[in-house]
Amino acid sequence: MKLDVSGLHSGYGKVTILHGLNFVAEAGEITCVLGPNGAGKSTLMKTIAGHLPVDRGDIALDGVSIAKLNALQTTRTGIAYVPQEQNTFVEMTVRDNLLASALSFSDTGARIDNTYERFPILKERSNQLASTLSGGERQTLAVANALIGAPKLLILDEPTAGLAPIFVDRIVDWICELAESGITVIWVVEQNPEKILKISRTTWMIDAGRNRETLPSADLLQPGRLEEMLLQSH
Numbered sequence: 497m498k499l500d501v502s503g504l505h506s507g508y509g510k511v512t513i514l515h516g517l518n519f520v521a522e523a524g525e526i527t528c529v530l531g532p533n534g535a536g537k538s539t540l541m542k543t544i545a546g547h548l549p550v551d552r553g554d555i556a557l558d559g560v561s562i563a564k565l566n567a568l569q570t571t572r573t574g575i576a577y578v579p580q581e582q583n584t585f586v587e588m589t590v591r592d593n594l595l596a597s598a599l600s601f602s603d604t605g606a607r608i609d610n611t612y613e614r615f616p617i618l619k620e621r622s623n624q625l626a627s628t629l630s631g632g633e634r635q636t637l638a639v640a641n642a643l644i645g646a647p648k649l650l651i652l653d654e655p656t657a658g659l660a661p662i663f664v665d666r667i668v669d670w671i672c673e674l675a676e677s678g679i680t681v682i683w684v685v686e687q688n689p690e691k692i693l694k695i696s697r698t699t700w701m702i703d704a705g706r707n708r709e710t711l712p713s714a715d716l717l718q719p720g721r722l723e724e725m726l727l728q729s730h
């Protein structure tokens with residue numbers, strides 16, 4: 497699925513954060529979003545996911561506008577969103593988290609088994625409350641919760657921030673496989689994005705709620721280029 501955001505204005509009540517932003521995520525590709533703190537990256541993701549209203553502009557999925565849909569309706573179009581925070585049901589066990597995410601499918605058990613096969617750590621932690629998981633385990637659960645519904649477009653807001661390299665590698669491998677299977681991925685990247693830039697084709701840089709530059713992700717892997725781009729933003 498191709499996502500096309502054009503001239504987007506949105507924000508919080510009367511406070512406008514995005515000022516006419518454009519953004520495209522091509523079908524079956526991993527597209528990165530990069531920018532300094534407070535640039536509006538999460539605001540863009542929340543608006544795409546239907547958690548914030550579109551004030552002006554449009555969001556289209558394969559050419560069909562989804563700008564007026566709420567969060568639930570957006571999920572039904574095949575978009576799954578993993579927010580930066582509060583992305584699991586912390587007072588529920590790992591299994592109940594997965595169960596809740598797979599409830600609307602007839603093959604709930606098979607979906608959970610698949611998840612456990614891929615991430616044995618979640619099976620090991622099956623009866624543990626999500627609140628007691630380590631940061632990496634909880635992020636893994638958050639991504640698993642989103643994927644259990646077999647989305648067509650996956651939005652990840654800094655899913656590997658603060659994680660140990662082993663978890664980063666596993667999540668990167670997993671997302672790479674998903675993109676190869678045809679899922680469109682939008683990845684808001686964090687401080688050390690090299691591993692993700694390597695598997696992404698295009699990066700959109702945003703700053704102060706506006707487009708700054710759109711470039712091949714490989715360009716940002718040139719020595720010093722990333723630092724240069726981020727420094728210019730301040």
Ligand SMILES: Nc1ncnc2c1ncn2[C@@H]1O[C@H](COP(=O)(O)OP(=O)(O)OP(=O)(O)O)[C@@H](O)[C@H]1O
Nearest residue numbers: 508511513531532533534535536537538539540580
């Ligand atoms: N609920 C809210 N109410 C009012 N303003 C908000 C709210 N959430 C975020 N903002 C403001 O919107 C602006 C953009 O925030 P946003 O979280 O989208 O940035 P970001 O690029 O994701 O930053 P970071 O890299 O720090 O996560 C910031 O100035 C922030 O203070």
